[in-house]
Amino acid sequence: MNITCNDRERIFLDGSPEEWAALEQHAARCAACAEEVRGWKALSMAAEEMRDYKEDSQLWAKIENSLRGGEQRRTAEHGFWERLTSSRENSLGWQTALAGALVVVLALSSVYVVLHRGMGDSGQSRLLKNSTLAEVERTERDYRQAIDQLAADAKPQLDSPATPLMASYKEKLIVLDGAIDELRTEAGRNPSNAHLRYQLLAMYQEKQLTLQEVLETKR
């Protein structure tokens, strides 16, 4: 293969092994090409100095921990519906009973609406306002009690957190409780403020999910 100085850069860019061999032969007779080939190869040797492949098992421990945390979060997010729809314990009969209960609730609601349709406009709006507020407060109380029950179940695990993940759950719950207390105080001052109620609901839901994650971890 006949190689000249003009071929050098092309071979640097994309030369075949044969072309490189021919360039090396040419460089043995050409000082300029010998210098260029040497400089080109020196970069590859210098790059070797940037390679440090030592083992680091501590990093894997951290990665594994965060991967397991991610897995638990995903499980907690999907766990409720999976349990509801696909668990073997939740048989078809159970699901039918749940559907039946929903139908009964819908029917009772319809009866309630029909019975109260005949009331006067002013009275209706005031009654609806008061009854809705009472309903919200009753539902919130029930919801809070259910979450308190969850909190009681999770308490042993949270009182003495065994893992950093559990410690972070505990901290998160403390922050959530603080936020819930503040919002409840605000809602007490302004009971008709729907925005505050929504915020409070979001906090309760977050607390519920966090407690579920704690209990999932326990399992």
Place this chain on the structure above:
Amino acid sequence: MGTVGLTLRWEHRISSVAGEGGPGVQPSESAPQRNREQGVVAEDADLAAGCLAGDMRAFERLYQWQGARMRNLARNLLGSQTEAEDAVQDTFLKIQRGIGTFRGQSSFVTWTFRILVNTCHDLRRSRVRRKEQTRDDSRDAAPMPEPHAPVAHPSLRMALERALAQLTQHQRDVFLLYEVEGFRHAEIAATLEISETASKNTLFQAKKNLRSMLEPPRSAQAGAR
């Protein structure tokens, strides 16, 4: 599509370091090498399936197989050991979250390195933003290398790191992937989502730039061709 070269140690690919042929010259394939490459393809597919199934052992195998190289690349891209470890950890989390979107259009390992490179770029960008917010005096966004393991020629390494910081991000990526981590151009093309020709051209330009920065000016006579 690059699949097999990823797991070959760089010595198998870059024969120039051993003094045979030129940089980037690949030895012709022997039967044992072909067998090894077939094994690598199977391992790659196996890992992808394991990670998709959420098998923690598959993630651990991926770390054992590619973790050191991922960490090394991230450190060279970011110039910081701590940030490199964060980037690798972040990459594994992104793999876990995004494995459902992996379609097998490139090798699984190529896909993981694409995530790693993008994660490193994101980290660098956020570092630049932080610097701007704190009105840092430093104008250069290039990585500031930290102390690392002892090497044979520390001054050579430092000089190269300084010179690399002057390259464009794209040139730096290609140089590190090819010359340091031992990827093939086909694999770099898949990782950076560019053509193989673009990878070759970028490496060529990167090396030309590095040479002009690292080598003392030559005499007029030596420079004349």
